[in-house]
Amino acid sequence: MSAPKPIPYLLDVAPYVGGESGIVGVDRVIKLAANEGAFGPSAKTIEAITKAAGEFHRYPDGDFTALRTALAEKHNLPIENLICGSGSDELISLLCRAYVQPGEEILISAHGFAMYPIYGKTVGASIVAAPEQNITTDVDALLERVTDKTKICFIAVPNNPTGTYIPASEIKRLRENLRDDILLVVDMAYAEYVNLDDYSPGAEFVSGSDNVVMLRTFSKMFGMGGMRLGWGYCPEGVIDVLNRLRSPFNVSYPSQAAGIAALQDDEFVQMSREHNDKWLNWTTETLRDMGITVPDSVCNFILARFSEECGRNVNAEAADEFLKSKGIIVRRMGGYGLPDALRITIGLEDEMHAVADALNEFMRD
Ligand SMILES: *Cc1c(COP(=O)(O)O)cnc(C)c1O
Numbered sequence: 001m002s003a004p005k006p007i008p009y010l011l012d013v014a015p016y017v018g019g020e021s022g023i024v025g026v027d028r029v030i031k032l033a034a035n036e037g038a039f040g041p042s043a044k045t046i047e048a049i050t051k052a053a054g055e056f057h058r059y060p061d062g063d064f065t066a067l068r069t070a071l072a073e074k075h076n077l078p079i080e081n082l083i084c085g086s087g088s089d090e091l092i093s094l095l096c097r098a099y100v101q102p103g104e105e106i107l108i109s110a111h112g113f114a115m116y117p118i119y120g121k122t123v124g125a126s127i128v129a130a131p132e133q134n135i136t137t138d139v140d141a142l143l144e145r146v147t148d149k150t151k152i153c154f155i156a157v158p159n160n161p162t163g164t165y166i167p168a169s170e171i172k173r174l175r176e177n178l179r180d181d182i183l184l185v186v187d188m189a190y191a192e193y194v195n196l197d198d199y200s201p202g203a204e205f206v207s208g209s210d211n212v213v214m215l216r217t218f219s220k221m222f223g224m225g226g227m228r229l230g231w232g233y234c235p236e237g238v239i240d241v242l243n244r245l246r247s248p249f250n251v252s253y254p255s256q257a258a259g260i261a262a263l264q265d266d267e268f269v270q271m272s273r274e275h276n277d278k279w280l281n282w283t284t285e286t287l288r289d290m291g292i293t294v295p296d297s298v299c300n301f302i303l304a305r306f307s308e309e310c311g312r313n314v315n316a317e318a319a320d321e322f323l324k325s326k327g328i329i330v331r332r333m334g335g336y337g338l339p340d341a342l343r344i345t346i347g348l349e350d351e352m353h354a355v356a357d358a359l360n361e362f363m364r365d
Pocket residue numbers: 086087088089090113156159160187189216217218219225228229230
C-alpha cells in the first residue's frame with residue numbers, strides 16, 4: 001500500500017517554530033518572545049470585539065469595506081488598492097502562490113523574516129539570500145543577486161529579527177534598479193514604532209507603480225496578534241490576482257471590528273510609541289553596560305548578542321536557560337543564522353527590569 005504523496009518540495013519546508021508561551025513548573029511567565037505590543041490590545045479594541053460577539057452567526061464582509069474605508073482614511077490611500085488578510089502572513093503566502101512557480105527565485109536579505117523562505121518553499125521557489133552589512137539589509141548585495149528567475153524581493157523595514165532599517169532613499173534605489181517584472185514587497189510590520197525623518201513606511205513607492213506592495217499588520221503595536229489581521233497596499237493588478245486567490249471570508253467578523261476600533265485609538269498608539277522609545281533605549285543601554293552587544297534597533301525588540309568580545313564563557317543558549325529559570329521567555333535566533341543572539345521584546349516597565357536584573361546576574365556569575 002502506498003499513502004497519498006504530497007507535492008515533493010513541500011517536504012523540504014521546515015514548519016515555523018513560534019516563541020514558546022509557557023515554562024513547565026512556572027505559573028507566571030514573562031513572555032518577551034514574539035514582539036507582541038507591550039500593552040496588549042487597547043480597551044477600545046476589546047470593547048469593539050465584545051460588541052461584535054452577538055453577531056458571530058453572520059459571515060463577515062468578504063470585501064472588508066468598512067475596514068478598508070477606515071484604513072484608506074487613516075493613511076490617505078485609495079480604498080480600491082487595499083486588501084486585508086488573516087495576518088500579513090497570509091498576504092505573504094498569497095503573493096508567493098500568485099507570482100512564483102517551482103524553480104523560480106525569491107530574493108531576501110540574509111537575516112530576513114522567517115516566513116519569506118517558509119512560504120517561498122511551499123511553492124517550490126529557490127530562496128536567494130543576500131549578505132548584510134552590520135546586520136542591515138544591503139541594497140547592492142540584493143541587486144547583485146538578481147537573476148532571470150527572480151520573481152519577488154521581500155524586505156522588512158525595519159527588519160525582524162535584526163531591528164535595523166534602511167532609509168527611504170535606499171528602498172527607492174532598490175526599486176529603481178530592480179527589473180519591472182520583479183515584485184518588490186516592503187513589509188512594514190513595525191512602522192508604527194518608527195519616528196525618524198529618513199524612514200518611510202513605503203506607501204509612496206506603491207503609488208503609481210505596478211510592482212511594489214506594502215504590507216502592514218495589527219499584530220505588533222496594536223496588540224492583536226491573536227486576531228490575525230494584516231493588510232496590504234497594492235497596485236491594481238496585484239489586488240485583482242490576490243482577490244482571485246484568497247478565501248472569500250479570510251478575515252473574521254471580530255477581527256474586522258477590532259481593526260476599525262484600533263485605527264481610531266490615536267492615544268493608544270501615541271502612548272505605546274512613547275513607552276517603546278523609553279524602554280527600548282533603557283534596555284539597549286542597560287544591556288550594553290553589562291558587556292552584551294546590542295545593535296541599534298528602531299523596533300519593539302532588541303537583539304542581545306553574546307559574542308566572544310564579552311570576554312567570558314557566556315553564550316546565548318546559556319543566557320536563555322538562565323532567563324527561563326527566572327520565568328522569562330525570549331527568543332533564540334539560531335534559526336535566523338544568529339546563534340549568538342537572543343531577541344528580546346520590549347515589554348512593560350517591570351518586565352524590562354526583570355529581564356535586566358536576570359541578565360545582570362547571569363553576566364556576573
Ligand atoms: C510579525 C511579523 C509579520 C507577521 O505578522 P502577522 O501577525 O502575520 O500580521 C510580518 N512581517 C514581519 C517582519 C513581522 O515581524
